[in-house]
Amino acid sequence: MQKPLILVCNDDGITAPGISYVVQLLKNFGDVAVVAPDKPQSGMGHAITINSTLRVNKTNYHDVFLEYNCSGTPVDCVKMAVNKLLPRKPDLCVSGINHGSNSSINVVYSGTMSAALEGALEQIPSIGFSLCDYAHEADFAQAEVFIKKIIADVLKNSMPLGVCLNVNIPKLKADEIKGIKVCRQARANWVEEFDERKDPGGKPYYWLTGKFVNFEEGNKETDEWALKNGYISIVPTKADLTSYESLIELKSRYNEIGSS
Amino acid sequence: MQKPLILVCNDDGITAPGISYVVQLLKNFGDVAVVAPDKPQSGMGHAITINSTLRVNKTNYHDVFLEYNCSGTPVDCVKMAVNKLLPRKPDLCVSGINHGSNSSINVVYSGTMSAALEGALEQIPSIGFSLCDYAHEADFAQAEVFIKKIIADVLKNSMPLGVCLNVNIPKLKADEIKGIKVCRQARANWVEEFDERKDPGGKPYYWLTGKFVNFEEGNKETDEWALKNGYISIVPTKADLTSYESLIELKSRYNEIGSS
Numbered sequence: 001m002q003k004p005l006i007l008v009c010n011d012d013g014i015t016a017p018g019i020s021y022v023v024q025l026l027k028n029f030g031d032v033a034v035v036a037p038d039k040p041q042s043g044m045g046h047a048i049t050i051n052s053t054l055r056v057n058k059t060n061y062h063d064v065f066l067e068y069n070c071s072g073t074p075v076d077c078v079k080m081a082v083n084k085l086l087p088r089k090p091d092l093c094v095s096g097i098n099h100g101s102n103s104s105i106n107v108v109y110s111g112t113m114s115a116a117l118e119g120a121l122e123q124i125p126s127i128g129f130s131l132c133d134y135a136h137e138a139d140f141a142q143a144e145v146f147i148k149k150i151i152a153d154v155l156k157n158s159m160p161l162g163v164c165l166n167v168n169i170p171k172l173k174a175d176e177i178k179g180i181k182v183c184r185q186a187r188a189n190w191v192e193e194f195d196e197r198k199d200p201g202g203k204p205y206y207w208l209t210g211k212f213v214n215f216e217e218g219n220k221e222t223d224e225w226a227l228k229n230g231y232i233s234i235v236p237t238k239a240d241l242t243s244y245e246s247l248i249e250l251k252s253r254y255n256e257i258g259s260s
Numbered sequence: 261m262q263k264p265l266i267l268v269c270n271d272d273g274i275t276a277p278g279i280s281y282v283v284q285l286l287k288n289f290g291d292v293a294v295v296a297p298d299k300p301q302s303g304m305g306h307a308i309t310i311n312s313t314l315r316v317n318k319t320n321y322h323d324v325f326l327e328y329n330c331s332g333t334p335v336d337c338v339k340m341a342v343n344k345l346l347p348r349k350p351d352l353c354v355s356g357i358n359h360g361s362n363s364s365i366n367v368v369y370s371g372t373m374s375a376a377l378e379g380a381l382e383q384i385p386s387i388g389f390s391l392c393d394y395a396h397e398a399d400f401a402q403a404e405v406f407i408k409k410i411i412a413d414v415l416k417n418s419m420p421l422g423v424c425l426n427v428n429i430p431k432l433k434a435d436e437i438k439g440i441k442v443c444r445q446a447r448a449n450w451v452e453e454f455d456e457r458k459d460p461g462g463k464p465y466y467w468l469t470g471k472f473v474n475f476e477e478g479n480k481e482t483d484e485w486a487l488k489n490g491y492i493s494i495v496p497t498k499a500d501l502t503s504y505e506s507l508i509e510l511k512s513r514y515n516e517i518g519s520s
């Protein structure tokens with residue numbers, strides 16, 4: 001039987017420790033192809049490159065079957081891999097492991113999760129992994145037993161159409177991780193604070209900073225609760241932004257509006 | 261009574277005809293503040309600028325109460341406006357009018373819709389408008405009577421918490437537009453085709469191109485159907501990507517996984 005073909009992407013860039021860690025792990029599951037950004041692309045969300053051009057370069061950081069860096073965003077990487085670089089459609093797409101949380105509202109800003117979502121749009125079973133630790137020397141191996149089981153399950157049982165997994169791992173020692181909770185995205189937001197500075201010429205510039213605010217503190221259905229209470233959170237995630245619960249109200253408000 | 265404060269953003273850039281058109285229209289409804297990208301930012305999705313800095317410059321393209329261009333993405337513009345530049349929280353956020361469709365899956369790639377979503381995350385009633393016509397000389401006025409009625413309604417009746425409107429307008433003459441349909445996002449995707457070229461040094465580079473594929477052709481519940489049949493489509497849109505219909509299956513697959 002043919003070995004599974006596994007596409008790996010991320011948003012921290014092709015040389016980040018998180019992608020190295022997961023690539024080595026994935027070699028136990030199949031042939032690994034890496035197509036990842038040539039520089040950090042955190043916060044790029046679902047951006048694609050349409051006003052400029054893309055470059056790809058063959059690289060060999062991870063000793064895998066096929067590897068390219070790409071000048072574009074994480075979503076560009078997945079599109080390039082699937083439509084141009086890979087010999088066939090991959091059996092699995094893994095994005096990450098991200099350095100830092102992609103739980104709750106972070107999912108919309110995250111290049112890592114957008115790459116996984118793009119995989120799902122291409123009808124590839126896809127997983128985005130994130131560790132809630134921004135440190136360069138973060139220890140990805142603490143959750144290894146769970147990461148392996150999730151990968152094995154998705155390879156075996158696939159995913160519902162268009163759905164990928166948003167897996168977030170708390171920053172804990174292996175024996176402190178209580179297990180896995182499948183949950184929904186918490187309602188939360190960033191309250192921005194712009195750090196204003198002056199350049200050498202005296203002109204102002206800004207760094208985007210912010211404070212995370214969870215509007216559902218204590219709600220056990222949410223990913224934030226799972227992470228805070230020692231669980232790995234898994235949110236089934238898809239690119240349908242329709243607010244179904246608002247359809248009836250809005251139909252009554254707008255469907256009868258005419259031009260006169 | 262205080263006049264409403266209306267924030268306007270887009271992704272085609274502050275000098276695009278679509279934003280000019282809507283700014284002039286919005287002057288009939290309140291005090292307009294424009295904070296928009298200093299260059300085209302189409303396809304930027306929900307990207308934010310975290311690895312580099314932001315600049316803003318006072319400008320005066322539209323003769324409004326307050327206007328800045330911003331070096332960042334559409335989402336950066338909204339964050340900057342709300343948290344730094346505006347005297348108070350706006351009563352309405354309008355993004356657009358976009359040159360080109362943001363229906364169905366386009367919503368995740370669209371900077372215009374991400375700006376509207378960011379407005380909704382900031383708990384501001386928000387609308388993204390798009391005209392299904394990429395031409396620079398597109399005629400935004402054909403749907404004016406509907407655009408005005410939607411704006412008036414949102415100012416008067418607000419929006420459900422966290423929900424914004426994704427309004428797409430078909431490329432039709434005023435008397436051909438049949439009305440408004442509130443609907444859900446169609447399941448569709450782009451099938452990419454990378455246009456490979458060679459630079460003067462002989463090295464390859466790529467342009468992202470693609471073909472839109474609607475998986476729900478003929479489904480009257482969808483925005484694509486509405487647009488194809490002469491209606492303005494409105495999809496209530498929010499930043500919750502949870503696939504609720506997958507929760508039960510995935511709980512049974514993952515909640516019992518342990519570390520042994």
